[in-house]
Amino acid sequence: MQNNSSSADRIREKKKLFLAREQRIIDAAVELFLEESIDRITVSKIAVRAGIGKGTVYKHFLTKNEILIRIILDYEHNITKSITDGIQRADAGDSGAAAKSYFEARLENPKLDRLVQQLEDRLVESGDVADQAEELYQLRRSNEDALTGLTTKLIDRGVLEDVPPHFHYLACWALAQGAVELCFNKTWNYRTDTTELMEFISNIGVTMGNQGQYHPDDSPSIKKSKSK
């Protein structure tokens, strides 16, 4: 009896260790990716950093790309969580909460966010891992319904401009994406007020698409507003 339980314990213990090592690999990879050019990071280096043998990496991940996609998915789960929270708060009355929450999440660790953007680029190009890439996309889209619902409500209430609901959250996505790149693009790197800049942009993200951004009576439609 005791034997049974102890053996089960041992197995559980082992599994925990195994998963811990998996995380070590991920962490090592992220560390290295953040330190050095992505495509100078080899599986070998990751193994060394994780303190394990190269072959061991392949006990956890079928290919190098699976490490990348895992990093991306882990990160995206965080973002998704934030969106979910934001939507809940928004449904509870705080109309800008979803966008706000989203921007906060993406800008909390912009370097990591940027890394994930870049990894995704590499992966999509590489062509394999299509399955897991699809998982990523579905994860991203997992909140679409809620977002659409929320946005529609805001449009109905006249808060947001009357365009297809997804326009609003996709615009948010775009701005957040670009904001992160802005943080690290060497062109603008000489500036030192990044924090304030990001706050400014976040605010834009939260309010963009709001009805009556300028004189309400002057833009019944996108086109119209332009003709002005």
Next chain:
Amino acid sequence: MQNNSSSADRIREKKKLFLAREQRIIDAAVELFLEESIDRITVSKIAVRAGIGKGTVYKHFLTKNEILIRIILDYEHNITKSITDGIQRADAGDSGAAAKSYFEARLENPKLDRLVQQLEDRLVESGDVADQAEELYQLRRSNEDALTGLTTKLIDRGVLEDVPPHFHYLACWALAQGAVELCFNKTWNYRTDTTELMEFISNIGVTMGNQGQYHPDDSPSIKKSKSK
């Protein structure tokens, strides 16, 4: 004399041919990059597509990366040109012209724009070509003074919110950057109304940062904290 002139002609002719070939290389590279995954494009393939020998490529470009940066620079020159035009029109009274012009330029050929974004990523990471990268950054910044002037004016006129002027155009940069990525990110690829979406985002880009985007008393959110 005639001999002289004909020899000069010949030299000029040669130079023209040389330059034409250089452009052929660039064009070939762009074509290929647009067709296939960036890192599956080899110098060899570029040479074949350009209809010349691989060695000849190296008569024009010291390294493969120089081809990339050249593509980027060529493209950026176009963008810069549009910004300049926009600024001029803005100075002439059309306050949104600069942003509008910028978005139009970046979204005119979004696939190419995206390609350039990706090439820049690779290059920056690679570390060499620092010189030419600096050239790129300076090119991008070449309009900063004018943009700052224009933006300051608009702030003074109360059109734009009173934040450091560069916040406004960097926000534009970010949104445009993200918009382009939005076009090609597979997550949202299933949508078909990209054109309208881009128009919507462009409009945001043109108007974002405008003063009094909404009724001040209607947003207890982030905005408030700032207005304070």
Next chain:
Amino acid sequence: MQNNSSSADRIREKKKLFLAREQRIIDAAVELFLEESIDRITVSKIAVRAGIGKGTVYKHFLTKNEILIRIILDYEHNITKSITDGIQRADAGDSGAAAKSYFEARLENPKLDRLVQQLEDRLVESGDVADQAEELYQLRRSNEDALTGLTTKLIDRGVLEDVPPHFHYLACWALAQGAVELCFNKTWNYRTDTTELMEFISNIGVTMGNQGQYHPDDSPSIKKSKSK
């Protein structure tokens, strides 16, 4: 006493289980080898198929190659048994029985026979397992004396051509070997009358080397030189 006996029983039981598992490994390996390309079969796969852990395999076999040689030896024991039987029947008067029996044995499961041929190839090349390889060779040669005796008798009786006795059985070996390969060589794979073909070849095997295969005066060719 009872304790003793039950403990002895238990040991015997264990041994039986151990041997049974050994056979399971062998069987699993053979199955896999027959299903897929030999060098795509890993020890791991064998363990999985056998339903045991990879480490356990190494409790039974010192190296992967030992599994191979064991498969070969097991098979060769069967063949040897058939030869022994054939020789006995031949000694009892059925002059072609040895060869006939041999061909039947080798062609009974030609796929397995071919597998064993291939495994032997790999092993011989690999160089280790020299000891067990030698065991294989001795097993094969274990009937040589009897075969020599039998063949000599048949030569003396004028049934077989008067050449060194081993020429006869080695020729048999060669033909059987080639016949098996013929079954699986893709060049001839499109044919469907393999069974008849094998029967034809077996008959040749049984009768080849027979004296007076044709009228001596009818072959000015190679034969002549020998008939001397």
Next chain:
Amino acid sequence: MQNNSSSADRIREKKKLFLAREQRIIDAAVELFLEESIDRITVSKIAVRAGIGKGTVYKHFLTKNEILIRIILDYEHNITKSITDGIQRADAGDSGAAAKSYFEARLENPKLDRLVQQLEDRLVESGDVADQAEELYQLRRSNEDALTGLTTKLIDRGVLEDVPPHFHYLACWALAQGAVELCFNKTWNYRTDTTELMEFISNIGVTMGNQGQYHPDDSPSIKKSKSK
């Protein structure tokens, strides 16, 4: 004019050198394969032996397997040539010439023949290079029509037993195949009279399937002959 011709010469010269190097690679590979276990020969070793860089090998062959198949094809072309010659001589009246020629060809350099057998094994298992493998098979079958014709004639003339014509030449193939293996199988390696043995087997190959191998009136059918 002279310029033209000299430039053409140079190109031709280059091509010749290129092809010569290709042959050097093949030769190096064959040398190594004959010296050492096939699967211990790496592309690297081949390159070293050929006196070139590893990368150069891949200018000539797309994959390592292409080197193997090339060796096989080269060899098989030789064999095919011999068969063709033999058929011609057979058509000219020497009924055993085809088989004789075939055995001579296969046994002229049995070590190489054996090597080719082994390479084919590896290749077939590997699964890729299906195209070139098919080329090999077609090459082997290229003489089938002629062989069928020849064999049919010999059957009609009563020289060969009346079975489907291909039985005869496939039996030849099998015997030759096995004979070569016999030469190098370590089981029989201790013998020293290989030459005579091969001669004996060749003779069998030339005459096997001949009508009336034993008393003509005693074997109306294969089976019958056995019952005796």
Next chain:
DNA sequence: TATGAATGAGGCTTCATTCAT
């Protein structure tokens, strides 16, 4: 001047074997 054959460093991945539990 244009060429493209040659190069070789370096990446990813596989798998037989070991050994701590």
Next chain:
DNA sequence: AATGAATGAAGCCTCATTCAT
């Protein structure tokens, strides 16, 4: 006694760059 995670040597292949013609 059984396990299977860990290991790392070794293999194949790619491709930017060089350089002799």
